[in-house]
Amino acid sequence: MAQRKADLTVGLFMVAGLAALLFLALQVSGLTLRPSDDSYRLHANFNDAGGLTPRARVSMAGVTIGSIREISLNRETFQAHVIMDVNAGIDNIPADSAAVIRTSGLLGEQYIDVSVGGDMESLADGDTFYSTQSAMNLERLISNFASGQ
């Protein structure tokens, strides 16, 4: 009888541990179990990627529509090349839309905001944003202001 009680409580203990790990995975780290094939990739080249990091969000009108997969340096143009995953449901982004790097709040992280264009055609998998706007660099802004440009 004592052995069965120990069996039961140890079983509950292990289940509680697994549940805790599951909670850490799903609720705390936001890991989703959806397959990765319901998104498509878009590219963008920026003169200055600033503090943009992989996994940062891509948003449109303040709503998150995807995330950043990879940031690398384009060796020919010396620009930052950003690859992002956009939800497959958002498949009608006008082709002349612009990708803008913005900061959420004063101290928040940087993200890409897609400002909508007016083209009838839309961006498809593998396409590149034509117009981009780099991260706002406070020091550059102040030095431009100070030198009167």
Place this chain on the structure above:
Amino acid sequence: MIKWLVNLGSQGRKFLESLGRSGQFLFAALAGVPNPRVGFPLLIKQMYFLGVLSLAIIVVSGLFIGMVLGLQGYTILSDYGSEAAIGQMIALTLVRELGPVVTALLFAGRAGSALTAEIGLMKATEQLSSMEMMGVDPLRRVIAPRFWAGFLSMPVLAAIFSVVGIWGGLLVGVEWLGVFEGSFWGNMQSSVSFTSDVLNGVVKSVVFGFVCTWIAVYQGYDCVPTSEGISSATTRTVVFSALAVLGLDFVLTAVMFGDL
């Protein structure tokens, strides 16, 4: 001077001998895989003593540490108007550092000392040698189940500690101090990564569980079989475990997060 050198040499030799014995001991305890029909109930019993009975101290400490993190984080972050970042602060602190480390320290104090005293008393009352007389290997029968039970319980306890701590932080930050719950979870989810934060925390707790249980069972098995011997072995278990956990934590953090 000569005396001092001799003393130093014999101390060093004793230390090396002890290290060698503990290595052999670990190998013997792990290599002796017991018969699953006999060994499994023993393992369950030890997991009950080491894991389930440690739950109370782990849950209460986790709750209070999470609540303190919530209060402290709110006071600092609200100076910069970014108290919404409290969720990611609490989660990263707990999952990466405090969860594994504090759980290991509490585990060494609550379960490690008990292991050492129990095995030490078994040795002092010659239960271990009478087992050998009966042809039962004490390493398999006594040490191996305790070792595996500690090793398996530690990550479970650390995960529960982190979850309870995050809930404590939620209680203070969201319920009492009025941080918006959506940004609490949202900031947490965007900054905590499953592989590099949660899994690294689990790896840490597995390493700490291994080291703490190894120290505890070895100190018990190797103690001088007198009452003073058992008491000094129990002290050594807690001191060595705490030092090993904190030292290893620095090494593991440097490898995992430090880009060294």
